[in-house]
Amino acid sequence: MMKNLKPNVCVIGGGAAGFFGALQLAEKIKSKANIVLLEKSKEPLGKVKISGGGRCNVTHNLFDIEELIKKYPRGSKELKYAFQKFQPKDTITWFQKRNVALKAEEDGRMFPTTDSSSTIINCFLSETQKQEINLLLGTGVRSIFLNPDSKEERFVLSIDNDTEIKCACILIATGSSKKVWNWLTSLGHTIEPPVPSLFTFSIPNSRYSNLPGISVPKAEVRLLPKGKPQSGPLLITHWGFSGPAILKLSAFEAKNLAESDYKAKIGINWIGDFQTNELFSYFTNLRKDNPSKLIGSISLHPFPSRLFQMFLSNANIPLDKRLAETSNDELSQLSKEITAGEFDMDGKSTFKDEFVTCGGVKRKEINFEKMESKIIPGMFFAGEVIDIDGITGGFNFQNAWTTSTIASIGIDKYLT
């Protein structure tokens, strides 16, 4: 296989970015290089398999690049250029051309119409075979040596079976591998320290934990005292809070939360569109118009009655009090409880549908027009190995598809 006049191009890592990169490379450089895809485990695409709860949230139904980049707490500036070359629309077309139809859910997340990640895996495996990519499974790369005197064999990879592969260039798509980040550091790259992103919040003894499963559609959550608010649906869990608003906050505050060892004060506005004074005015008008109504019987959209009654008891207002009997202090307390609740976070829990690492190869050390290292020419990067991560919703895979496509363009140029 290697005894061929064409140079080798090695893709290290058989995950989302590695497979997509190898396939994009095959379209461009098959006539001038052998593409070798090395994956350390026997089964490739492990994360794709479990992604999106086994359904694989491939991308997001969001095509406006200015809006799209806002979904990346780290890397939005750099991805702006990259998305002009390959964005969710291109992902949909790429899969469509290979007979994989994607569908969008109401919240914009896109899945294969089969609702099964095997559809994506089977597509990648059959395309890899069709394109005659040399897929080496159970073949981890142990280290990389540079051979600067040769363009065609510039990189020497030492692999698991004690042999070597020489290649003209490499695409590193190893995800969040500490070992690989250590090699890259020894080769001169800087690694932004990895910390988890996309997790739920543990709030021991939260005053809402006896309402697990109840959610509100548009809450605003932030780190107190001065964090930037994130909005979206909020879900009460047995152990604290989850839902898109919390996952977004976990992503945008990933570094701050890691530094505080996941102990922080969290502010929640359960009815994101209203401020405390607006809600207070609403309640005082309600009191004027419905003096004899019991406060516990009010229905306040969009809250389920059990949740509204919990707001009342947390504001120390008896449910059987008539509105006329409530004081301004009580209504103010209730408005605060709903719009400015304070909670003590103490720890995090895993969100099973998606998880990602923030941190990785410093973006300033990569030329995003080609995804090539500015430090080691001929070394390209794609996916989670880079210090880029998105919020939940298909944005992390989109990063893998986009950066690996740009890397394939860069490698094509490098070889000519």
Ligand SMILES: Cc1cc2nc3c(=O)[nH]c(=O)nc-3n(C[C@H](O)[C@H](O)[C@H](O)COP(=O)(O)OP(=O)(O)OC[C@H]3O[C@@H](n4cnc5c(N)ncnc54)[C@H](O)[C@@H]3O)c2cc1C
């Ligand atoms: C439970 C879970 C669910 C998720 N669901 C979604 C989702 O639905 N939508 C979404 O957008 N994102 C999702 N994500 C995030 C997404 O999976 C990642 O962002 C994406 O997989 C990153 O792709 P990657 O190719 O860069 O890294 P990976 O998928 O991690 O692939 C890296 C590969 O490199 C291999 N490797 C590492 N070191 C070596 C070595 N030395 N030699 C050879 N091979 C090596 C690894 O074995 C691995 O197969 C989810 C993540 C998790 C954990």
